[in-house]
Amino acid sequence: xxxxxxxxxxxxxxxxxxxxxxxxxxxxxxxxxxxxxxxxxxxxxxxxxxxxxxxxxxxxxxxxxxxxxxxxxxxxxxxxxxxxxxxxxxxxxxxxxxxxxxxxxxxxxxxxxxxxxxxxxxxxxxxxxxxxxxxxxxxxxxxxxxxxxxxxxxxxxxxxxxxxxxxxxxxxxxxxxxxxxxxxxxxxxxxxxxxxxxxxxxxxxxxxxxxxxxxxxxxxxxxxxxxxxxxxxxxxxxxxxxxxxxxxxxxxxxxxxxxxxxxxxxxxxxxxxxxxxxxxxxxxxxxxxxxxxxxxxxxxxxxxxxxxxxxxxxxxxxxxxxx
Numbered sequence: 001x002x003x004x005x006x007x008x009x010x011x012x013x014x015x016x017x018x019x020x021x022x023x024x025x026x027x028x029x030x031x032x033x034x035x036x037x038x039x040x041x042x043x044x045x046x047x048x049x050x051x052x053x054x055x056x057x058x059x060x061x062x063x064x065x066x067x068x069x070x071x072x073x074x075x076x077x078x079x080x081x082x083x084x085x086x087x088x089x090x091x092x093x094x095x096x097x098x099x100x101x102x103x104x105x106x107x108x109x110x111x112x113x114x115x116x117x118x119x120x121x122x123x124x125x126x127x128x129x130x131x132x133x134x135x136x137x138x139x140x141x142x143x144x145x146x147x148x149x150x151x152x153x154x155x156x157x158x159x160x161x162x163x164x165x166x167x168x169x170x171x172x173x174x175x176x177x178x179x180x181x182x183x184x185x186x187x188x189x190x191x192x193x194x195x196x197x198x199x200x201x202x203x204x205x206x207x208x209x210x211x212x213x214x215x216x217x218x219x220x221x222x223x224x225x226x227x228x229x230x231x232x233x234x235x236x237x238x239x240x241x242x243x244x245x246x247x248x249x250x251x252x253x254x255x256x257x258x259x260x261x262x263x264x265x266x267x268x269x270x271x272x273x274x275x276x277x278x279x280x281x282x283x284x285x286x287x288x289x290x291x292x293x294x295x296x297x298x299x300x301x302x303x304x305x306x307x308x309x310x311x312x313x314x315x316x317x318x319x320x321x322x323x
Contacts, residue, residue, distance in 0.1 A: 005174050005207040006032040006055070006092075011067035011077075013047070013054050013231075022276050024050045026231035027067070029303070032175065037201060037208040039218040039239070041254070042228035045273050048211045049097075051228075052177045056094055057084035072174055090120045092175035093168035095197075097183055099160035103152040109136070109163055110148030116170045135166040138203070139196050158189035165196055172204050179211045194221050215254055219243065227251050230274050230284035237309035247311035247320050249289045283314070291315055 013025035025047040032038050040048045053059050055069045055076060069076040071091055076084070088094075096102040104112055113132035117123055123131070129148065136144035139162040152160055161181060168176055178197060182190035198221055201208050210222055218225055218239060225242050227235040227250065235248040246252045253269035271288035274280055280287055282297040289296070295314055306316040313319070 003034045004031055005034050005072060006030070006209075007068070007070040008051070008055065009068040009070075011051060011054065011069060012065070013050050013059065014064045014066075016062045016064070017277070019277055023279065024063075024231055024276060025054065026279075028226075028228070028231075028233050030226055030233065032207045032209055034174070034207050035201070035205050036224070037198075037210060037222045039210045039212060039222040039225040040228060041212060041215060041218060041225055043213060043273055045276070046228040047231040048228050049179050052094070052179065052209060052211065056088060056092065056177070057081070058088075058094075086120075089116055089173070090171045091173055092177065093171075093173045095161070095164050095168050095176065095178040095181045097180040099157070099164040100152060102164050103160060105152055108149055108151060109155070113148075113163070113167050113170055116167050120171045131170070132166075135170055136163070138169075138200070139163075139166045140192070141166075158185055158192060161185065161189075161193050162196060165193075165200065169200050169204060169206070172206070174207060175209070176200070176206045177209045177211065180213070181210070182212075182214070182217060190217070197221070215242075215258060227254070230279060231276065232284065232312065233303060234285065234312045235309060236303060241308050245307055245309065245320060247306045247309045247316045248285075248313045249291055249319065250285050253288075283312075291319055 008028060008030040010027045011025055012027050015022040015024055028051060042048050054065045057076065065077055067077060110129050110132045113135055114125065114128035117128040117131055133144045133148050136147060141147050141159060141162050155163065182193050185193065197208060200206060212218060222239050225237060225239050226233045227248065229250050235251045242251060246255060256267040257269060259266065269288055274284050282299055283301055286292040286296045299314060301312040301314050303310040303312045306320060
């Protein structure tokens with residue numbers, strides 16, 4: 001196994017709200033190794049993005065973060081704002097879901113990438129702008145010298161996403177977090193963006209965390225997957241095992257809801273995600289699970305080895321799909 005870049009242990013994130021504490025992340029463990037692409041999958045509200053915004057130190061003051069996040073030997077939970085500013089953009093970067101809101105509308109693209117470079121490196125404006133043009137070329141933007149002098153509104157959605165990727169890799173970070181990078185893009189552009197991320201990963205040896213709800217995207221580009229539900233990881237496995245031998249009922253529900261050739265109707269998961277102000281007792285997936293028993297109402301299942309995977313289901317061994 002390659003060197004470990006990121007180690008998350010018992011990460012918990014709780015938001016203070018007028019209606020009481022909201023437990024968004026309830027104790028997750030996750031490792032990312034150099035040069036690999038790991039997926040974090042789940043429905044909206046499962047805690048995917050919040051987990052990594054916590055690692056980046058980008059949550060509001062209403063959030064309480066507990067546990068451990070170690071990046072390249074540096075403990076980030078409890079780190080000072082000055083320390084986090086030095087880490088963000090240099091050791092780890094994030095590709096945000098909405099590139100238009102991530103870019104400043106009144107500054108040229110080249111200037112924004114240059115600012116990222118000069119924040120972490122000793123460079124002249126001329127050298128930083130030259131490097132910005134190189135980065136635009138790396139992510140596949142045609143005529144990068146001309147495009148560097150343009151503004152975000154002059155770019156298409158796919159091209160803006162490429163710009164955000166160029167900014168994220170400007171300082172060759174060890175870890176790149178891609179938060180729903182293909183949302184709202186058409187299928188052709190989605191494939192192009194994923195190809196750019198893969199090319200960047202290969203060129204720089206960067207570890208990538210891909211946050212998504214789309215298992216189809218995961219199947220194309222990732223090696224391992226962490227399935228999240230209600231603030232917890234409920235299944236961890238190699239991507240081939242997830243598709244061939246899913247061990248958690250929620251994972252099977254996600255797979256069944258994917259469009260398939262020859263199948264006219266999608267099979268949605270019944271019910272709705274739980275209210276995290278008052279999460280259900282025992283297994284959080286129990287109210288939606290057709291396999292739930294009385295034990296599921298009183299016992300919170302932990303991740304356990306089930307075949308080649310890890311699953312947080314009391315009946316995982318019994319229900320596991322055989323290849």
